Amino acid sequence: MQLKEQFVDCTRIDVPIGQLNAQAREIRRKILKMITHARGGHIGASLSETDILTALFFHTLRLSPETMADPDRDRFVLSKGHASEGLYAVLAERGFFPKAWLDNYLKADCPLTIHPTNQVPGVEANTGALGHGFSIAVGMALGAKKARRPCRVFVLTGDGELQEGSNWEAAMSAAHFKLGNLTWIIDNNGLQLVSSIKDTMGIEPLEDKLRAFGFDTRHVDGNNAENVAALLDALDYDGGVPHAVIAKTVKGNGVSFMENVPEWHHRIPTEEECKKALQELVS
Ligand SMILES: Cc1ncc(C[n+]2csc(CCOP(=O)(O)OP(=O)(O)O)c2C)c(N)n1
Ligand SMILES: [Mg+2]
Numbered sequence: 084m085q086l087k088e089q090f091v092d093c094t095r096i097d098v099p100i101g102q103l104n105a106q107a108r109e110i111r112r113k114i115l116k117m118i119t120h121a122r123g124g125h126i127g128a129s130l131s132e133t134d135i136l137t138a139l140f141f142h143t144l145r146l147s148p149e150t151m152a153d154p155d156r157d158r159f160v161l162s163k164g165h166a167s168e169g170l171y172a173v174l175a176e177r178g179f180f181p182k183a184w185l186d187n188y189l190k191a192d193c194p195l196t197i198h199p200t201n202q203v204p205g206v207e208a209n210t211g212a213l214g215h216g217f218s219i220a221v222g223m224a225l226g227a228k229k230a231r232r233p234c235r236v237f238v239l240t241g242d243g244e245l246q247e248g249s250n251w252e253a254a255m256s257a258a259h260f261k262l263g264n265l266t267w268i269i270d271n272n273g274l275q276l277v278s279s280i281k282d283t284m285g286i287e288p289l290e291d292k293l294r295a296f297g298f299d300t301r302h303v304d305g306n307n308a309e310n311v312a313a314l315l316d317a318l319d320y321d322g323g324v325p326h327a328v329i330a331k332t333v334k335g336n337g338v339s340f341m342e343n344v345p346e347w348h349h350r351i352p353t354e355e356e357c358k359k360a361l362q363e364l365v366s
Contacts, residue, residue: 103308127347128166138311162216163241179205214247224265243275258297261323298327305330
């Protein structure tokens with residue numbers, strides 16, 4: 084289904100694919116500052132998803148602050164809602180709300196709460212209780228398909244999140260309803276809250292499961308925004324087959340002493356650690 088020409092004109096931003104990784108580095112810097120300043124948040128999870136969100140919000144999504152009320156806009160649902168800081172950082176950078184809000188993250192009168200709500204411009208669904216966002220996205224994609232709207236729906240889940248059975252009901256219905264307009268991206272960092280997924284409750288063989296559930300299943304380096312953007316460009320959104328992208332990521336990506344260390348799921352950097360991390364993220 085073709086988009087209305089006028090709609091493309093008003094929403095498509097043109098950040099060249101070759102600049103997305105540099106953009107992602109900037110987003111990481113913002114995440115670090117937000118969490119250190121607020122003394123709360125989920126740094127490992129937000130650094131894990133940064134490149135995926137950068138690809139989506141700076142390249143893929145046909146969406147802008149001006150077109151949030153257009154029923155034909157693309158939709159994005161952050162099902163791993165605990166990683167709200169990554170979403171807030173890209174939304175602020177894209178102009179959905181003033182960047183100054185990031186300085187007030189977690190303050191009582193600021194809409195930027197630890198789990199995102201639709202009180203925040205650009206946030207489509209309230210998430211944070213894991214296992215719900217995917218079903219919401221399936222509903223959005225089904226509604227769009229029935230209304231013959233050209234919008235596409237993208238949802239990002241964690242990998243530990245897939246231990247929630249509700250995801251598999253959503254997956255089953257996506258194929259049944261032939262939701263080619265739906266793309267399910269899995270932030271496959273191998274860790275969950277306090278330890279590895281493998282040792283907690285394994286989800287492998289993931290690719291076989293996704294294929295068995297009827298998904299066009301792809302792999303990508305999820306910590307390379309340029310690769311993610313190129314992959315999403317190449318999918319067939321009109322073909323009636325839902326898409327699943329296993330995005331291989333590293334929790335805490337970009338900061339050497341946070342990478343793959345489960346403790347950084349919850350830990351808040353000291354000022355000194357933040358400074359050290361920012362030094363690793365210079366362009
Ligand atoms: C229903 C539900 N159960 C438990 C939690 C607590 N919790 C927050 S993050 C998390 C781990 C999620 O791991 P994963 O989905 O792999 O995301 P990652 O942080 O690795 O990106 C858990 C169990 C929650 N938010 N919702
Ligand atoms: Mg994980």
